[in-house]
Amino acid sequence: MTYANGQGTDSKGPVRKWLGRLVKLLAGLFVAFHLYALLLKFVPVPGTILMAQRAIGGENLRRDITPLEDISPYLVSAVIAAEDTRFCEHHGVDPEAIEKAIDEYQRGRKARGASTITQQTAKNIFFWNGGGAPRKAGDMWMATFIDYTWGKRRVMETYLNVAEWGDGIFGAEAAAQARFGKPASKLTEREAALLAAVLPSPNKWRVNPPGPYVSKRAGTLQARMRVVRNQGLDACVFGEKRPAPLPPAKGQPTPPPPEVMPDLPQEPQPLPEEVGPETPVTSDDPLNDVLDAADQSFSQPAPDVTEEPEPFSEPDLAPAPQEETLTEPVTPQESGPTDLRPRNDLGLDPEPQPDSPPQ
Helix, strand or coil, X not given: CXXXXXXXXXXXXXXXXXXXXXXXXXXXXXXXXXXXXXXXXCCCCCCCHHHHHHHHCCCCXXXXXXXXXXXXXXXXXXXXXXXXXXXXXXXXXXXXXXXXXXXXXXXXXXXXXXXXXXXXXXXXXXXXXXXXXXXXXXXXXXXXXXXXXXXXXXXHHHHHHHCECCCCEECHHHHHHHHHCCCHHHCCHHHHHHHHHCCCCCXXXXXXXXXXXXXXXXXXHHHHHHHHHHXXXXXXXXXXXXXXXXXXXXXXXXXXCCCCCCCCCCCCCCCHHHCCCCCCCCCCCHHHHHHHHHHHHHCCCCCCCCCCCCCCCCCCCCCCCXXXXXXXCCCCCCCCCCCCXXXXXXXXXXXXXXXCCCC
């Protein structure tokens, strides 16, 4: 707007100005976020928010960045078998796994995770644990972005270098050294299965020594690893250098194709034997711990009330003792007979004493 003297005023109010600045700031962060993601295709991930949280909590972080060539192929097959068997088929987000999770939830079964390895990688690098739906939407978007720009091999390499294995241990190399005293390139099939078996709850389940559930889960993973290797479900990671199929387990014949992927065992509740006594179970989200405790308290069934409680009524007064049984009160002596009169336990007013009989 311009006045007759040539002077004008800005038609934008202060609210519109601040909104414009906020939009520019968010747009700048969006661009910087994706530029950082593109940079990480070529350089190692310097650290994650979860690593910072663990360090602030007083844990001694251990992490050795290792190229995929120096990590055992067994571990690649193991994490695919444990976390994401469709890793080579989807584009960062697996709609089929999401549909299965929703279907099982609607049928009243325990909620299962539908996050892919790519989503877990995006969450570990760019976001944090917890956060609900907004964070989920963010890691789904970034998973799609890095799957397209990085490729499957780089996603797997980054995942195995930022995954947490408990006690402040991050990455496959540090986990192999801490748990088995060897480099990640020397992991055996069983050791790789054990490391992959604890990935859902690395601060809750132990590798050395493994509890009954971890041992059973690792055995099932070894069978799933053979299916992954024989059906080429890890081919997108290895390319032309794909390792040979795994032999069948001892005492078992070679299964005819197509092999069936065995289901992982259900997690028992509770699992006291899976928690090491020397390592406290850490929490990824304190708010979730509070909500879980509240859920456990309120999930206990309340006692059934079958009938209305009877109204309270004062107890009937005890009948007065017969006169012939009454005697004059006797002053207790140091060594006299025991007073056998009934005690007034209810705090009632004493009955009036009858008149003494004539002497």
